[in-house]
Amino acid sequence: MTDDYFLFSSVHRQKQVTHAFLFSGMNRLNLPSHENRKTMKQTVTIRKETLPDYQRVIELTEKAFETLEISEHNEGKLVEKLRKEPTFVDELSLVAELKGQVVGHILFTPMVIENGGHKFHTLILAPVSVLPEFQKQGIGGQLIHAGHQKAIELGFHSAILLGHPEYYPRFGYKPASTWGIKTQIPLPCDDVFMAVELTEGRLTGVSGMVVFPPEFG
Numbered sequence: 603m604t605d606d607y608f609l610f611s612s613v614h615r616q617k618q619v620t621h622a623f624l625f626s627g628m629n630r631l632n633l634p635s636h637e638n639r640k641t642m643k644q645t646v647t648i649r650k651e652t653l654p655d656y657q658r659v660i661e662l663t664e665k666a667f668e669t670l671e672i673s674e675h676n677e678g679k680l681v682e683k684l685r686k687e688p689t690f691v692d693e694l695s696l697v698a699e700l701k702g703q704v705v706g707h708i709l710f711t712p713m714v715i716e717n718g719g720h721k722f723h724t725l726i727l728a729p730v731s732v733l734p735e736f737q738k739q740g741i742g743g744q745l746i747h748a749g750h751q752k753a754i755e756l757g758f759h760s761a762i763l764l765g766h767p768e769y770y771p772r773f774g775y776k777p778a779s780t781w782g783i784k785t786q787i788p789l790p791c792d793d794v795f796m797a798v799e800l801t802e803g804r805l806t807g808v809s810g811m812v813v814f815p816p817e818f819g
């Protein structure tokens with residue numbers, strides 16, 4: 603794991619504490635007032651990321667995270683790195699396009715949950731980014747739904763993530779501990795480490811440790 607894997611990697615205790623603060627405080631840090639965030643829902647075109655999008659996606663990722671005080675602002679580099687890894691599935695790197703402009707991006711990467719001799723294949727969702735001026739308009743949600751749909755088409759049945767406990771449950775995510783899925787990364791609280799069954803019941807009987815493959819760093 604590397605230092606620049608913002609959402610998942612955390613080799614230093616200090617950084618873990620930082621992440622703890624991020625997860626618990628992001629809602630407070632990030633969200634505009636209730637009145638200000640009453641904006642129109644936008645319907646976007648979700649499509650596979652292609653080579654000409656690469657630079658734009660890096661830029662929008664950096665902008666999406668730029669106002670997060672606790673972010674190390676290296677999420678763009680993370681995307682760049684993950685694209686080069688053997689685990690990268692280009693069909694699971696999706697962009698949201700609005701009037702010809704790419705305004706959001708999501709990436710799912712295959713991972714393994716290990717339990718003794720058993721290996722369960724899953725996906726990790728990271729990162730998901732929407733340009734600040736287009737946030738709170740339903741675009742992040744459309745990216746997540748589209749990503750789940752594509753993952754199912756490709757034969758994946760679950761996904762995991764580390765993220766906002768207030769946001770992801772609306773997409774079906776529950777604490778990973780529900781299934782006995784663990785991570786070696788120390789967590790600020792149980793509910794930031796989440797999993798979702800993309801096909802009902804497919805995490806039944808699945809438990810173990812999420813293994814971050816060496817190509818992650």
Ligand SMILES: CC(C)(COP(=O)(O)OP(=O)(O)OC[C@H]1O[C@@H](n2cnc3c(N)ncnc32)[C@H](O)[C@@H]1OP(=O)(O)O)[C@@H](O)C(=O)NCCC(=O)NCCS
Nearest residue numbers: 629666730731732737738739740741742743765766768769
């Ligand atoms: C998180 C993010 C991808 C969500 O995308 P979005 O297009 O703004 O989200 P949507 O419009 O689909 O959903 C809006 C809802 O999500 C909630 N929401 C958005 N960001 C949230 C956050 N950080 N914590 C909790 N809730 C959040 C909003 O309050 C809103 O709730 P409402 O529908 O009850 O009003 C986007 O805000 C973003 O890029 N943020 C910066 C990067 C980031 O934090 N990525 C995720 C790291 S775990």
